[in-house]
Amino acid sequence: MTDTLTLLPGATTAVGIRILGPVEVHGNGAVHRPRGPKVRKLLALLAVRAHDIVDVDTLVEELWDGAAPASAVSTVRTHVYHLRQELSQELGLPDMHGVISTEATGYSLRPAPGMLDVEEFTRLYGQGRAALHAGSYDVALDRLDAALALWRGRTLADVARGRVLAAHATRIEELQSRANELRIEAAMRLGRHRELVPELHRLIAIDPLNEWLHARLIDALHRSGRRGEALRAFHQVRHVLAEELGLEPCEDLVRLQRHILSGAAAS
Missing domain, CATH: 1.25.40.10 (Tetratricopeptide repeat domain)
Incomplete structure (x- = not known):
């Protein structure tokens, strides 16, 4: 996978995975909503833990909320297969194994820079915070405005949150609140x-x-x-x-x- 697949804030032709609102996949100018609540939940969990390995036990716990059937592990494999197929079709990538990798204990989402909206938000937020602390208030305001513009509603708005997803969503939404505070501070300074x-x-x-x-x-x-x-x-x-x-x-x-x-x- 190359770094040319980037999510550009505000661009309708962006290629990327978005969780700052309803879970969506954007590719070739179209917006796709992954089919099935468990497939969406799987993508959400991999996205909030991007670049980390999410073990199968965690996936089973989150997908079935502690009431997993005997076939849960094999069903997770099936959901991963279907998710790869959907993302390959929507993002125009022939092989999704480089994006959703299979590891010894689970799976890992490894998006290119700018492909995942929450990572882009965190990057812009960090730049805005650094600029504010350096006294570059106009730069800070620009970066924080761009970061906040990536939000389309409540994090994972169309996903039922279990224990793991709820904790990650709370963390992400705390960052949104802090970004709003820093933006206000920069604007006041200006x-x-x-x-x-x-x-x-x-x-x-x-x-x-x-x-x-x-x-x-x-x-x-x-x-x-x-x-x-x-x-x-x-x-x-x-x-x-x-x-x-x-x-x-x-x-x-x-x-x-x-x-x-x-x-x-x-x-």
Whole structure:
């Protein structure tokens, strides 16, 4: 397999495997959804463990959720065969054994660079984080925007998650949350406070108990000259925290409220 098979963000003719949303295979300008819930689950498990060997016992546990039939091992082999056939057809590769390799204890997905969306996301996220720490805020924003653009919904949206997949999906979604935070920080550093307000409202609607997001919204409103709205946003989050968790706002939120009430100019 050559490195010319790359997944290009936003390109409809990309060749690749995508799990940041429903599980899809993209090739030759078409989108293919692997047939059968167990085949999709098999591909998902190999993808979240890309380049590692996933042993047969783990595959059996995940595919049958602890209630495997006596024929489970041979059925796994059959599912791997069908998955190779599907991917070969969709990606236009004559031999998928180099992409899904058979190992002594199981199987391993070995995608080319850029072929797997979660790997591309992790690469861009790492570049964005490094640029932010180096003070290159415009570069950081560009890389993090590109990373987040790869998401099409909830990780493995059309796959029933067992114990193993659930743990990996949680890890990947934590990285998405962190990428959003770093993107917001880069945009704030570039003075894009007004642009951030709608985005922060959207993220808070998804994660209403995230105090960090609420603090950034209050700060962005204040820095945009919307002092009254900033104070209302503080009172809203205080109410949500009290109602849902019986907690008072964190020190970061309280400090922002005091800063606004003191009449200090946003800096």
